[in-house]
Amino acid sequence: MNNINHKNIMDFKGIDAGSFGSLLSFMENNEEPWGVKDCESRFMYANKATLKFSQLPINFSIEGRLDNECPAQWAEFASDLQRQDREVETAKKRVAMIQTCLWGKEHTLCEKYPLFDNEKKCIGTIFHVTKFNFISLYDLFNKEIPPVLITKPPTNSFTKKELEVIFYLLQSLNAKEIATRLNLSHRTITNKLQLIYEKAKVNSLNAFKEYCKAEGFNRYIPEWFIKSGCIFI
Known part of the structure; x- marks a missing residue:
């Protein structure tokens, strides 16, 4: 061969x-x-x-x-x-x-x-x-981990912090829970969600989830979320 x-x-x-x-x-x-x-x-x-x-x-x-x-x-x-x-x-x-x-x-x-x-x-x-050891990854996902994950955002429309909010939103966390995860105020998350919806041109969570599925955000995880939790064998 x-x-x-x-x-x-x-x-x-x-x-x-x-x-x-x-x-x-x-x-x-x-x-x-x-x-x-x-x-x-x-x-x-x-x-x-x-x-x-x-x-x-x-x-x-x-x-x-x-x-x-x-x-x-x-x-x-x-x-x-x-x-x-x-x-x-x-x-x-x-x-x-x-x-x-x-x-x-x-x-x-x-x-x-x-x-x-x-x-x-x-x-x-x-x-x-x-x-790759997904010690931290299992803690991040509330649902089954997709078989393929990408670490580069499908679009450049969102800021780093907005990408973090999007990730947790797709894990079915509410605004209060996202605020706790990101150590931000509930009001800050609410404002960011409004900006995210405006950028995606949607006005509801269901519509935003459809947008994320179409764009590929359902397979996206911010790379900085996993760096501290990965162990190379």
Whole structure:
């Protein structure tokens, strides 16, 4: 499998074979899942840990396949994963996604980075998956944790504090409970809710929840909420 992986990945034009070969060697010998996708989200390379953690056969030929073409738990969420690939390629910077049941029984943090050629053109993505301990996350969610969580807001319409209010609002907390969680006054939260509704162009909680579902806020968690509660294993 390794020879095929090396050949496929070196098919990318404009990549320095020497330096990238060293990166591939690092990935191959790493105990955590690493891999490379092209700009169509097709796997160009995946190390053995990727196959192991996703419970794929060790001899499974993943090269050239899309997420939904692999018999893995994350195949069901291919659209979310590929949307993130496009985001990385467009923004040309790291994007992280929290995954709660896509790699066997492990909770994971999936980080993706843009892959550039020698001309600084983005030609794909590099992904890295790390085990994640959700000690604080279970305390944050009143409901079942979604299988895929994003840490970047779906829109830039809201302030940091408004994003915190939105998160707790979607956990069915009322204004008083949100005020307690954020150590703010009840009146402050009420005012923020009014501003949030105005920005979303809605006038009721049910309408706002529909807005959040359409925009993707039902899968969003502020990244600063989990940093202090995460442990890398």
